Amino acid sequence: MTPVPSEVELINLILDLQLDQALSFLVNAGITVVAFKKGIYNKVRQAIINKCNEKRYAFIPNKEEADKLKELSKDPNYTTLRRLIPGYRYLDLIRTGLLIKKYLQRNALGDHDRVNEIKRDINNRPNGQKLLKIVKLPDAPFFDVITDEIFYLQKEGYNQTQLEEKFDEVVNDWEDTTKFVKTGDKLKTVINFCVKHINKDVKQFFLLGMKTAIDIIEKAISEMTSKSILKDNNYSLRKTTKPKGVQPRMEVTFYKKYE
Amino acid sequence: MAKKNIEFKELGLEERKLLLSAYDYDVDEEGYIISPTGERIASEELPLKFLKVDSAMLIVGSLDVRDSSPTVISKFIRERIETSNDASTI
Numbered sequence: 001m002t003p004v005p006s007e008v009e010l011i012n013l014i015l016d017l018q019l020d021q022a023l024s025f026l027v028n029a030g031i032t033v034v035a036f037k038k039g040i041y042n043k044v045r046q047a048i049i050n051k052c053n054e055k056r057y058a059f060i061p062n063k064e065e066a067d068k069l070k071e072l073s074k075d076p077n078y079t080t081l082r083r084l085i086p087g088y089r090y091l092d093l094i095r096t097g098l099l100i101k102k103y104l105q106r107n108a109l110g111d112h113d114r115v116n117e118i119k120r121d122i123n124n125r126p127n128g129q130k131l132l133k134i135v136k137l138p139d140a141p142f143f144d145v146i147t148d149e150i151f152y153l154q155k156e157g158y159n160q161t162q163l164e165e166k167f168d169e170v171v172n173d174w175e176d177t178t179k180f181v182k183t184g185d186k187l188k189t190v191i192n193f194c195v196k197h198i199n200k201d202v203k204q205f206f207l208l209g210m211k212t213a214i215d216i217i218e219k220a221i222s223e224m225t226s227k228s229i230l231k232d233n234n235y236s237l238r239k240t241t242k243p244k245g246v247q248p249r250m251e252v253t254f255y256k257k258y259e
Numbered sequence: 260m261a262k263k264n265i266e267f268k269e270l271g272l273e274e275r276k277l278l279l280s281a282y283d284y285d286v287d288e289e290g291y292i293i294s295p296t297g298e299r300i301a302s303e304e305l306p307l308k309f310l311k312v313d314s315a316m317l318i319v320g321s322l323d324v325r326d327s328s329p330t331v332i333s334k335f336i337r338e339r340i341e342t343s344n345d346a347s348t349i
Contacts, residue, residue, distance in 0.1 A: 023270065058318045095330075099329050125306075
């Protein structure tokens with residue numbers, strides 16, 4: 001049996017190793033938790049503590065996932081929201097939602113299981129239902145629309161607290177107040193969606209469509225305008241068309257005007 | 260001020276135990292981390308959940324033991340890396 005090196009020898013052997021390598025070396029050399037507890041290797045223990053101050057590490061179970069989260073610091077949607085609403089209490093859920101989106105896009109073995117695990121844990125938290133809504137948002141086509149809305153309101157003069165509250169309000173309702181119009185949707189369905197929310201007096205609701213669905217949205221707006229549905233109920237709208245990949249995309253925000 | 264470059268790494272179970280013991284933490288027979296004051300460490304997110312040695316995040320400097328859920332890691336990145344990087348560009 002190989003004798004355990006002396007303390008001085010151990011310290012010299014781990015001197016140039018990174019912290020994780022040093023710990024592995026010590027474990028392989030037979031240095032145990034018991035030895036540390038009994039104060040047998042106090043100088044080695046101090047050497048480990050000193051190494052902890054040399055470079056900043058965070059030891060996590062899944063490095064790949066942590067690195068993905070770190071890379072998301074550069075995601076344009078995340079950076080926009082972080083700039084607009086840096087104090088939003090659920091900003092970390094937005095980043096988690098972007099991570100989920102990455103897993104769903106990659107669709108490798110185990111990715112769906114991991115997504116379900118993350119969502120289950122979030123659902124088990126207090127207020128889990130609301131938190132789940134937030135974490136689902138980044139994967140939805142409406143994420144850009146809602147981010148644009150916050151950006152627009154900032155230009156209109158909303159302060160940071162108001163922007164955070166507005167974002168929270170929109171996020172709370174987004175699953176009910178957004179409609180992704182598809183090519184096969186009937187005009188009546190789209191108008192009924194709008195009228196339903198106007199009748200409920202909601203503060204804002206959204207339509208989104210691409211390619212030929214843009215025509216349906218335009219017709220819906222035209223018909224509601226000709227029948228004065230928006231005007232009579234004190235609603236207005238903001239419409240933008242932007243390229244999404246090679247396709248045009250129309251985003252419409254309907255909002256209640258308060259005199 | 261230099262940018263904080265915190266590196267994420269994985270660490271084996273026995274290595275985790277050794278690192279924890281260097282800071283007077285312990286691990287009980289069920290794998291739960293015991294603080295220097297003798298208590299299991301509660302999750303900051305899930306009620307009634309306590310942190311286990313194989314799944315916790317161990318942040319070195321002074322040792323900080325936390326959950327390793329994506330939201331806790333995100334918060335760590337935001338508070339310790341992004342905020343520090345913002346300050347270094349001012």
